[in-house]
Amino acid sequence: xxxxxxxxxxxxxxxxxxxxxxxxxxxxxxxxxxxxxxxxxxxxxxxxxxxxxxxxxxxxxxxxxxxxxxxxxxxxxxxxxxxxxxxxxxxxxxxxxxxxxxxxxxxxxxxxxxxxxxxxxxxxxxx
Numbered sequence: 053x054x055x056x057x058x059x060x061x062x063x064x065x066x067x068x069x070x071x072x073x074x075x076x077x078x079x080x081x082x083x084x085x086x087x088x089x090x091x092x093x094x095x096x097x098x099x100x101x102x103x104x105x106x107x108x109x110x111x112x113x114x115x116x117x118x119x120x121x122x123x124x125x126x127x128x129x130x131x132x133x134x135x136x137x138x139x140x141x142x143x144x145x146x147x148x149x150x151x152x153x154x155x156x157x158x159x160x161x162x163x164x165x166x167x168x169x170x171x172x173x174x175x176x177x178x179x
Contacts, residue, residue, distance in 0.1 A: 060106070061099040065137040070099035076141040076153045078162065079105055079120060082134045084127065090119050090164035093153040095146060102137060109133035119164040150176055 061070040075098050081088045094101035108114070108121030110133060115121040124133060140156050143149035154173040157165050 059099060061102050061137065064102070064135060065098075065139070069139060070102070071097050072139070072142065073097055074142055074144045074149055075139050076143070076149060076156055077101070078138045078140055078156075078160075079164075080136040080138070081120070081123060081128075081164075082136055083131060086163075088123060088127075088164060089160070089162035090123075091140065091153060091156050091160065091162045093149050095149070098137075098139070106133050106135070109135075119166070123164055147177055 059070055074095055076091065076093045077098060079090045079092075079102070090105075092101065104115075105118065105120045108118035109124040112118075112121040112125035120133070120135075124131065141149070141152040143152055150173045154170055154177075157170055157173075
């Protein structure tokens with residue numbers, strides 16, 4: 053499909069999907085032979101969050117807490133990010149979305165997520 057707005061994210065997923073809100077998503081580093089993955093969630097349009105991850109991958113020192121940025125700093129210094137994006141789930145409710153993210157992380161064990169993210173999700177849900 054064409055990309056009339058020249059969106060940087062649409063070619064990574066599907067045209068128009070980047071404007072959807074309330075998503076649980078997966079980013080896969082395709083520079084790696086093993087396809088290293090990160091899973092997250094956002095209430096904002098997906099392209100806003102994915103652009104943040106890509107900025108972090110391009111400039112890791114400016115984003116010390118971004119998992120994808122730190123992956124690129126350690127594994128692919130000075131290499132432009134090459135990723136695939138997949139929407140795993142969509143939920144408007146913050147609690148349901150965070151629960152879905154936690155379940156996806158628990159089941160799929162993406163390499164770039166760490167236990168602190170699951171703890172953060174549990175704390176949020178328990179509020």
